[in-house]
Ligand SMILES: Nc1ncnc2c1ncn2[C@@H]1O[C@H](COP(=O)(O)OP(=O)(O)O)[C@@H](O)[C@H]1O
């Protein structure tokens with residue numbers, strides 16, 4: 411793409427954003443917004459100034475001086491290296507004629523708002539809003555909120571309890587997971603609930619947005635929850651109940667409150683509570699009063715948080731559903747099962763994991779040999795096969811590599827059960 415086109419995108423966007431106060435930072439395209447982001451104000455403050463160095467950083471280019479001279483509607487102030495627009499209309503008309511302009515405008519709500527009204531190009535503000543990642547997708551957004559939280563007196567204790575990921579930092583996408591129909595439906599239902607949050611609020615349906623993922627380790631619970639955060643552009647807050655359970659149980663109840671408080675501060679977001687059974691074990695069987703208090707605190711916190719009201723989607727996960735009592739189950743409006751994959755799904759997972767690896771493997775045969783394997787086990791097998799192939803300098807995976815990896819995986823399982831029994 412021509413440098414002059416990019417440069418003009420920036421000066422036009424800056425000018426329109428500065429003039430029209432109804433634009434929010436979310437109307438700026440991702441590359442411009444992140445560059446001008448102001449952590450303190452939690453937005454992009456007006457006015458945006460454009461200097462040579464801004465163009466170089468935003469578009470990762472060097473030596474823009476020559477390109478600048480080619481554009482008659484731009485004035486370059488040597489002194490402050492500031493780049494200014496002289497005649498807006500000429501710039502706008504010139505830009506609309508550039509071959510790559512439409513591609514940029516489609517991802518730039520500020521510009522599509524302008525060009526949609528001018529009817530010069532077939533673009534739409536609504537569509538570009540959808541194509542543009544919102545501020546919640548970025549690390550900067552989380553850092554801005556944490557900056558506020560740091561002022562609270564309990565903040566250090568609070569932040570030690572959780573692990574926070576920005577959507578842009580999450581590697582695994584939902585598309586790279588093989589999900590059962592039930593899992594896909596669960597994901598779809600919750601996505602549409604989030605999109606229609608305002609409507610749910612209006613009709614007073616507050617008890618939506620609490621999911622419980624049930625299944626063995628390695629069946630994709632954590633990946634599905636974080637993949638959901640990535641798809642919906644929501645910060646992902648992960649907490650393991652075993653980590654926040656203190657030997658002083660009084661502290662556990664406090665920790666639970668801290669985590670829920672923090673997630674409200676980071677809203678809209680997904681709060682993922684792993685090892686959910688760790689605290690929510692059957693209460694009646696336990697004599698310990700402090701533990702009961704911790705469980706009650708947890709149940710109350712779950713009751714009091716709402717996706718519709720607070721913008722926090724709660725996802726809890728457990729490998730031990732039998733440990734949960736009835737009071738826990740009914741608090742979730744959606745229970746999603748994560749079974750060990752059947753033969754067909756194992757084949758699909760093999761296909762999915764190896765899709766970017768040069769190979770001559772028969773995944774149907776492999777799926778027959780891996781009964782009882784979780785998705786995560788299959789990943790370990792493929793990784794093992796890749797590493798063995800690399801030992802003999804091969805980047806093409808053979809069926810033999812995988813068969814051997816499966817054999818050694820089986821041996822490891824036998825070893826493990828012998829040690830533990
Ligand atoms: N259904 C699946 N499809 C594709 N990969 C899977 C699937 N289930 C698990 N995996 C792989 O196993 C890894 C570990 O899964 P994870 O989400 O941590 O499981 P859990 O949280 O249930 O223990 C994932 O990163 C993913 O690569």
Ligand SMILES: [Mg+2]
Nearest residue numbers: 631632633684
């Ligand atoms: Mg997990």
